[in-house]
Amino acid sequence: MLRTHTCGELRLENVGQEVTLTGWVQRTRDKGGMLWVDLRDRYGITQLKLEEGITPAETISQARNLGREFVIKATGTVIERISKNDKLLTGDIEIQLHDLAVLNPAKLPPFLIEDDTDGGDDLRMRYRYLDLRRSSVRKNLELRHRMMQQTRAYLDGLQFIEVETPVLIKSTPEGARDFVVPSRMNPGEFYALPQSPQTFKQLLMVSGFDKYFQIVKCFRDEDLRADRQPEFTQIDCELSFISQEDILNTFEGLVKYLFKTVRGVEVPEFPRMTYADAMKYYGNDKPDTRFDMRFVEMNSFVQNKGFKVFDDAQLIIGINVTGAASYTRKQLDELTEFVKRPQLGATGLIYARVEADGTVKSSVDKFFNQEALQQWVQAFAAKPGDLLLVIAGAADKARKALSELRLEMGERLGLRDKNTFAPLWVLDFPLLEYNEEEKRYFAMHHPFTSPKQEDFSLLETDPGAVRANAYDMVINGVEVGGGSIRIHERPLQERMFKLLGFTEEEAREQFGFLLNAFEYGAPPHGGIAFGFDRLCSLFGGADSIRDFIAFPKNNSGRDTMIDSPSPIAEAQLNELNIRLK
Numbered sequence: 001m002l003r004t005h006t007c008g009e010l011r012l013e014n015v016g017q018e019v020t021l022t023g024w025v026q027r028t029r030d031k032g033g034m035l036w037v038d039l040r041d042r043y044g045i046t047q048l049k050l051e052e053g054i055t056p057a058e059t060i061s062q063a064r065n066l067g068r069e070f071v072i073k074a075t076g077t078v079i080e081r082i083s084k085n086d087k088l089l090t091g092d093i094e095i096q097l098h099d100l101a102v103l104n105p106a107k108l109p110p111f112l113i114e115d116d117t118d119g120g121d122d123l124r125m126r127y128r129y130l131d132l133r134r135s136s137v138r139k140n141l142e143l144r145h146r147m148m149q150q151t152r153a154y155l156d157g158l159q160f161i162e163v164e165t166p167v168l169i170k171s172t173p174e175g176a177r178d179f180v181v182p183s184r185m186n187p188g189e190f191y192a193l194p195q196s197p198q199t200f201k202q203l204l205m206v207s208g209f210d211k212y213f214q215i216v217k218c219f220r221d222e223d224l225r226a227d228r229q230p231e232f233t234q235i236d237c238e239l240s241f242i243s244q245e246d247i248l249n250t251f252e253g254l255v256k257y258l259f260k261t262v263r264g265v266e267v268p269e270f271p272r273m274t275y276a277d278a279m280k281y282y283g284n285d286k287p288d289t290r291f292d293m294r295f296v297e298m299n300s301f302v303q304n305k306g307f308k309v310f311d312d313a314q315l316i317i318g319i320n321v322t323g324a325a326s327y328t329r330k331q332l333d334e335l336t337e338f339v340k341r342p343q344l345g346a347t348g349l350i351y352a353r354v355e356a357d358g359t360v361k362s363s364v365d366k367f368f369n370q371e372a373l374q375q376w377v378q379a380f381a382a383k384p385g386d387l388l389l390v391i392a393g394a395a396d397k398a399r400k401a402l403s404e405l406r407l408e409m410g411e412r413l414g415l416r417d418k419n420t421f422a423p424l425w426v427l428d429f430p431l432l433e434y435n436e437e438e439k440r441y442f443a444m445h446h447p448f449t450s451p452k453q454e455d456f457s458l459l460e461t462d463p464g465a466v467r468a469n470a471y472d473m474v475i476n477g478v479e480v481g482g483g484s485i486r487i488h489e490r491p492l493q494e495r496m497f498k499l500l501g502f503t504e505e506e507a508r509e510q511f512g513f514l515l516n517a518f519e520y521g522a523p524p525h526g527g528i529a530f531g532f533d534r535l536c537s538l539f540g541g542a543d544s545i546r547d548f549i550a551f552p553k554n555n556s557g558r559d560t561m562i563d564s565p566s567p568i569a570e571a572q573l574n575e576l577n578i579r580l581k
Contacts, residue, residue: 002073002103008044010078012092019095020075021046022103024133025066026113035063037097039074040113042138047081047094048074059100069106069113069130075099126560128551140548143262144536148215150261151235151532154254160211160237165200167193167217172510177221179230182576193219196529198446199514201238202486205525206517213237215532224555227478227534227545231553235481235535238527244469244485248272248425251481251528255423255473255535263539265421270473272425283317283403285429288477289422291415293319293406295399298390301375307367309348315398318350318390320380321409325353325387338408339391339401346401350390354382362388407477416476418541423475428452431468432499440501445470447496448514449484450526463499473530480535483528490518 003022010019023041035050050060066072076097085091110127111119115136124131131137152162171178171192178192194200196218204212214236221230239247252270259265271289278285281294298316310316327335332351339346352362352373360373368376380388389409391402410416431451432441441463443449451459455466470484487493493515497507508515533545546552553559573580 006043007039007041007046008089010046010090010093010095012080014078015080015093017078018075019078020073021048021095022073023071024106024113025068025070025072027068028063028066030064035060036094037063037066037074039072040133044089046090047085047088048076048097049079049094050097055097056099059097062100062102063097066102067106067108069109069133070102071104071106073101073103122554122560125552125554128561132550137547140536140540140542141550143540144548146262147258147532147536147539150258151215151254154257155211155213155237158211158250160213161209162214163204163209163212164214165194165197165204165216169194169200170510179219179221182578184576187577195220196234197236198448199511201236201527202448202514202522202525203517205238205240205486205488206520206522208240208523210240211238212527224553224557227531227537227543229533229545229549229553230557232545233532235530235532236527237483237529238525240523240525242524242526244427244471244526247483247485247526247528248471251473251530252425255475255480258535258539259421267421267423270423270425272427274428275426275430276428278426279399283399283406285426286472286474286477286479287424287426288407288410288416289424290417290420290476291410291413293321293409295319295402295406296380298376298379301372301379302368305367305372307364309350309392313392313394313398315395316390316392317398317402318376318380318388319402319406319409320382321387321389321413322383323385323387324409324413325355325385327351327353327387335389335405335408339405344401344404345397346391347393348391349405350392352376352388352390354384354386354388356384358384418476421475421538423473426472426474427470428467429470429472430464431455431466431470432463434464441499443496443500444468445482445484447500447511448486448493450487450492459495459499469526471528473528475538478534478538479531480538481528481530483526485524485526488518488522488524490515493518 004020007021007023021039023039026038026040026045029036033052037048038045039048050063052060074095074097076095078093079096081092081094109130111117111123113130113133115134117134168181168191171180171190176195178195181191181193183189183191197214197216201212216234216236217231218234219231222228224230256267259267275285278287283295295317298318302310302316304311336349339349350363352360354360354377359370360377362368362373376388382388389405391398430444431449433444434441445468450469452467452469458466468484472479472482474480487496494507533548536548537545540548551559551561558564
């Protein structure tokens, strides 16, 4: 190799050795008779020292012409630093340089290649190959690598087989929009890129593979945000001859193992919560349980008291914000505006402060006397210094608004520490959800999810009440994985397709291959898929999955570095039998 050592490995025990390093110039410092160069590679930074009278004049002259990001080869002797740097692993030593070669000069980068860079998101994405040189970005990808390796080690230890499934598949109508790929050899016909390998992993169970996994690319054409990309990675798993309990234990074990081996954190046993309780007490199906503030329903003791807002409401709910009674009127007005935003749609916010003497001062004092307000205190288990925040209205809107307000208060009060982890399982989801616009049911997870056996009888009489044999893993308010026990019998799968509005012909056309497979001895099976990018961002303490993807897309689904998507030539369109409007 061109180097004898990397820029991150030399220590005091190497003093006196002749070494050659290669890398990029991080910065230079010229003090006249003395010159220092910080040399960087993937492994770290080492300081090079040039001194008049010791270093050859030609080498000093070369060094004075170095610019940021020049690629160089440096040869010298390891010496102990007089002024040590405890922020660098190599901070006890430096290289007394005697030979320097420029392997490639560099233009001045459009932003600083530093952890605290001066480049904005758009600029850094356009020059992502430069952004990836920053140690903070590289560490994210190193974490992703460790997560991937440890996942494989854990699953291999349990006799899972890694199997690759096709990337060019059949388009299906359920779920998000597909990305489609035209077929030149089959004019007018299209492949789809997989939103998940769902049917293939079920077919692998029919094939007798018993335990399958894949760290797999998936694709969804949907609106983007911090935790979404058009292409993303899943840890995709399926097992045969198992119960829901087996899956929960196996994959709780996986995540505990990842926390221990990658983060060095011991995570206790995961609590379990039903979907119904998650919605009742937290207003969403992925509650952040790092802090309490559970919802309290108030209808029974605040309605029919002459306050029209409460009397007309379908649901009145509130949270107890411990120690926040000192919030000013301005702060309370800010919270009111927060819940009235169009995306939340609350009509207002009612508050009640518990004073130091135990009395209550509220925004509805003229409708509720102290005796009535003490019922609030009792229901919320409130103490002096606490602040009660209440929302009333249609049930779904009230829960959504209060859920967001609860998270906002957790953020403001510093209760959502990224180094604290609160995992849980959410169970017993509804099997179906009704769409008022289309006047039909949709699968809440996907059409292959099995109903709970005790709810089979409700499939015809009350489909909306049927619970799914489904489960989600939630950590810190983020859904990191989800799955279900699958339907493995043709009659039940056909019944499910019928409930979802498929005709027999449509079901056969879309999923005939799966229905046929179920007639050849399909075993009971189930599985789970983890959002690998989300897991990485959670472990890395970041809000966006983009930080853990080497070449991500922006919020418009564009790769600004390579300028994609982009038009294609007329000849290609003709060959694919595609005509643009």
